[in-house]
Amino acid sequence: MDGLTTVLEDRLPGEPVRVTDVRTRIPRHASSCRVAEVLADLDLLDDDSALAIRSWVDHRTSELPVGFASDVRAWLLVLLDGDSRARPRSHTCLYVYFGCVRPLLENWAATRGHLREITVADVTTVLAPLRGWQRRNAIAALRSLFRFAKKRGLIFANPTTRLKTEEIERNLLPMTDAEVLAVEQIAVTPAQRLIVALAAVHAARATAIRHLTLDNLDLPNRRISIAGHTQRLGELPHQTLLAWLNQRRTVWPKTPNRHVLINAKTALGTGPVSAEYLKRHLLHQGVYLERIRGDRVLHEALTVGADPLHLALVFNLSHTTASRYATIAQDLLDDQIEQAAESE
Secondary structure (H helix, E strand, C coil): CHHHHHHHCCCCCCCCEEHHHHHHHCCCCCCHHHHHHHHHHCCCEECCHHHHHHHHHHHHHCCCCHHHHHHHHHHHHHHHHCECCECCCCHHHHHHHHHHHHHHHHHHCCCCCCHHHCCHHHHHHHHCCCCHHHHHHHHHHHHHHHHHHHHCCCCCCCCCCCCCCCCCCCCCCCCCHHHHHHHHHHCCCHHHHHHHHHHHHHCCCHHHHHCCEHHHEECCCCEEEECCEEEECCHHHHHHHHHHHHHHHHHCCCCCCCECCCCCCHHHCCCCCCHHHHHHHCHHHCCCHHHHHHHHHHHHHHHHCCCHHHHHHHHCCCHHHHHHHHHHHHHHHHHHHHHHHHHC
8 A cells, every 4th residue: 555655646547657657666565466466457568678678788788898788688689579580588687697697707808809719718717717507597597599500600610519508517416314304404384394395295396386375275085186187195295284384364354365375475466476585495405405405305215216117296297307307216225235244
């Protein structure tokens, strides 16, 4: 109500409100997304966000070295609008891609004046210090930029042609006692404990947890349906579900939202919590759900035998993923046998 009052108080009846005004004028404690949703329902929202992102592109590219600015601007606008062979990308994609290439371009500007002067060696040099997702995103952004430049005739040769986005190294060894203890110390709220329990017992992915609804729960019969896969509800998830649902009922007793996980924002609507919700509660504090989920699948494979069919049925995995876990488990079991033989 505070946000709506702020953006509507000086307008004529029926006069629309621009999205940029919603984002810049409402009080800090109000939700700009929720205010925009209400205005849209009342046909009072003028979506000028496209103009805002174009202004952002113009402003940020103008800060680049002169030889790169116009080409990068043209690339970002093609990402935004799409062309005959590519669909438009999201605003988030533009932000991420530009954030990846900007420091690289500024690095090259010391010795290079244009994209066509960039060599394979230059690309290899700037990527060398990067690791993990930072490296992966930088490679994706550079490949996109230089493919665009080659298509438009801005460069003679594409220095990223042989560049491949490397698979991020994932630690698929069982979690250590220290890792388990760290997760227990971080996941202390009912919501955090529920998220961890679903990943640790049912190997649920983050997206599946976010989209889990009350209709997917059968608490009296101890059954749960995760991503369309129905299974018996484990003891730990059952207890954490009861604790969370009790808090959920106390804090938001009249919410129309049927999703299990809700917050102050989504309790007013019917949508799931955002991916950022899980990141803020766990990932940013050092808890990796994929690590916990992988540990659960691997533990199952080590306990019942490296049988990919069993893993696929229990956790609703693809045959490729199940085979990968089974292979890793078999290698670990073989190592244990060899170590036992050597000790004898």
